[in-house]
Amino acid sequence: MSLAVAILGLAVLIVVHEAGHFFVARAVGMRPRKFYLGFGPPLLKRTRGGVEYGIAALPLGGYVKIPGMHRPAPGDLRRMLEPALAQRLEPKLDALDAALERGDHASARALVAELGPLLPGNRTLEELDWALAPDAYWRQRVWKKVAVIAAGPLTNAVLALALFVALFMLGQIVVTRTVAAVLPNHPASAAGLRAGDEIERVAGRSVEPEDIPKAIDATRGRPFTIVVRRDGRAVTLGPLRARRDQGHYRVGFQIAGRPGPGQSLPQACWSAVRVIGLVTAETARSLYGVVTGTGTRNISSAVGIVRATSEAFRESLQDFLGVIGLVSLALALLNLLPVLPLDGGHILMSVLERLRGRAFSQLAYMRYSAVGLTLFAFLLYLGLRNDFTSGPS
Numbered sequence: 001m002s003l004a005v006a007i008l009g010l011a012v013l014i015v016v017h018e019a020g021h022f023f024v025a026r027a028v029g030m031r032p033r034k035f036y037l038g039f040g041p042p043l044l045k046r047t048r049g050g051v052e053y054g055i056a057a058l059p060l061g062g063y064v065k066i067p068g069m070h071r072p073a074p075g076d077l078r079r080m081l082e083p084a085l086a087q088r089l090e091p092k093l094d095a096l097d098a099a100l101e102r103g104d105h106a107s108a109r110a111l112v113a114e115l116g117p118l119l120p121g122n123r124t125l126e127e128l129d130w131a132l133a134p135d136a137y138w139r140q141r142v143w144k145k146v147a148v149i150a151a152g153p154l155t156n157a158v159l160a161l162a163l164f165v166a167l168f169m170l171g172q173i174v175v176t177r178t179v180a181a182v183l184p185n186h187p188a189s190a191a192g193l194r195a196g197d198e199i200e201r202v203a204g205r206s207v208e209p210e211d212i213p214k215a216i217d218a219t220r221g222r223p224f225t226i227v228v229r230r231d232g233r234a235v236t237l238g239p240l241r242a243r244r245d246q247g248h249y250r251v252g253f254q255i256a257g258r259p260g261p262g263q264s265l266p267q268a269c270w271s272a273v274r275v276i277g278l279v280t281a282e283t284a285r286s287l288y289g290v291v292t293g294t295g296t297r298n299i300s301s302a303v304g305i306v307r308a309t310s311e312a313f314r315e316s317l318q319d320f321l322g323v324i325g326l327v328s329l330a331l332a333l334l335n336l337l338p339v340l341p342l343d344g345g346h347i348l349m350s351v352l353e354r355l356r357g358r359a360f361s362q363l364a365y366m367r368y369s370a371v372g373l374t375l376f377a378f379l380l381y382l383g384l385r386n387d388f389t390s391g392p393s
Contacts, residue, residue, distance in 0.1 A: 009324050011037060013156065013331060014062040020155030021064045021148060028144040030135045034065035066148065068136025069346075071359040072108070072128055074100045077115075080124040089118060105132050138359055145350040149343045153332035157276070160332065163325035164272035167318055169265065173257035175209040179228075186252020191240040193226065193253055200234065201227035209255065216242050217249045226251075276329060283333050339372035340365060 015037060025032050031050060036042070038056035045054030052065075074097035078086050086093060092115055099108035109132040112125060119125050130136065137145060177198040182189045200206065202215035203224035216224075223239035242249035263271060336344040345368065353359050 009320070010327065011059065013159070013324070013328050016159055016328070017152045017156050017331060017335070018062045018064045020151035020153075021066070024151035025064070025066050025148045028140070028147060030066055030137060030140065030144070030148060032064045032066050033130060034063070036065075037062040039063070066137050067130035067133050068138050070131065070362040070365055071138045072100055072131040073362055074098075076362065077124055077128055080122075081119075089115065092118075108132055142350050142354040146347050149346045149350070152343055153335040156328045156332035156335075160325045160329035161272050161276060163321050163328070164275050165265070165268045167322055167325070168263045168268035168271045170318065171262040172260045173318070174260035175212075176256050176258060177209050177212075177229075178256040180254045180256035183252035183254075186250075187240040187242060188226075188251040188253040191226070191237040191251075193228070193237055193251075194230070197228035197230050197235075199226060199228050199255075201225075212255060213248070213250075216251055219249060221249055279326065279329055280333060283330065287337075339375060340369040341372055345369075345372060 018035065018037075022032050022035055033050070034052045034054070036052075036054045036056050038059045039061060040056045040058040042054040042056050045052055047053070077096065078093050081089070092111060096108055096111045096115070099105075099111060109129065112129045112132060115125060116129075131138070137148070177200070179193060179195050179197045179199065181195055182193050199209075199212055202212060203219055205215065207215045219242050221241055221244065223241055225236050225238035226240070227234055227236050229235075240251060242251050262268075335342050336347075338344040338348040340346065340349070349360060349365070349368070
């Protein structure tokens with residue numbers, strides 16, 4: 001049940017992201033042609049108002065098909081046809097390429113319409129027809145293009161903000177000194193820590209409840225002791241050594257929390273903004289760590305995200321909504337990276353095209369996308385490695 005809810009939660013975040021692109025595109029005069037949850041062959045689809053809505057076979061994301069993301073160029077259609085077919089249609093293809101070369105888009109679109117019955121179901125021809133339409137993306141002013149592309153991640157960020165505000169107003173979880181659970185095969189269990197123990201001292205120093213993780217992390221793997229209150233008396237455990245896990249030193253136990261008072265709306269808004277700022281800064285540090293090779297353990301894949309979301313749902317609705325908010329914010333930040341095919345890459349290309357005064361070729365987009373896909377593959381490898389080799393903290 002919790003796994004299904006976690007997957008459903010991620011699907012909702014994807015729909016929210018794509019809905020941002022969809023509605024802003026319609027608002028500025030670019031009618032999307034498709035709105036899909038998932039990729040690959042469609043399982044269900046329905047066309048309404050000139051837009052094809054559907055659910056695809058691979059639930060790995062979703063997409064909104066905005067017409068004409070790339071400026072059509074001579075030879076685009078010819079290169080996608082079998083040589084014999086291209087030779088048979090050579091007069092019309094030559095006329096099409098000539099019209100595209102001189103920028104006569106009305107004539108080019110008329111030739112595409114003539115080729116339609118000769119190439120039924122050809123996706124490249126369909127894409128070319130969309131790219132020649134008046135509402136094609138590449139033909140719009142820069143502010144419209146940036147607004148449409150930025151709408152997806154901004155919608156995720158707004159959803160995260162709303163969830164955090166709601167959680168702060170409902171009430172925060174206040175940490176205590178009490179140990180809620182001890183993880184097996186970890187230093188804490190080996191040292192004899194038990195659920196119900198109340199932690200008083202770490203490495204010889206008294207600690208407040210919220211400072212316990214920091215005090216353990218500060219040992220950096222050196223031997224230390226933990227003093228707990230058990231059955232009314234002080235018990236010293238250890239020495240034990242913390243293990244490095246996802247960038248921090250931990251010994252493997254969970255602290256219990258209790259519900260705290262909720263905040264007013266202004267306080268909750270400020271607290272939510274602070275959380276977004278802290279998460280954004282931590283994400284930037286993590287990405288820097290990936291580049292320098294010092295923080296690769298902080299990356300997670302969809303497997304780890306679903307696992308964490310599922311565990312949060314089992315804990316409480318508030319934990320679940322908190323994790324959903326964090327994932328929504330992570331989607332926003334990730335999509336703003338300036339590489340294709342991410343939203344940030346499209347924003348960067350739109351701005352560069354405005355500065356240089358002309359559009360980049362489709363080949364340039366493809367080459368830049370290869371850089372982004374290589375980065376994706378690397379991050380996916382790191383995420384899967386971490387998700388399958390790192391135990392719970």
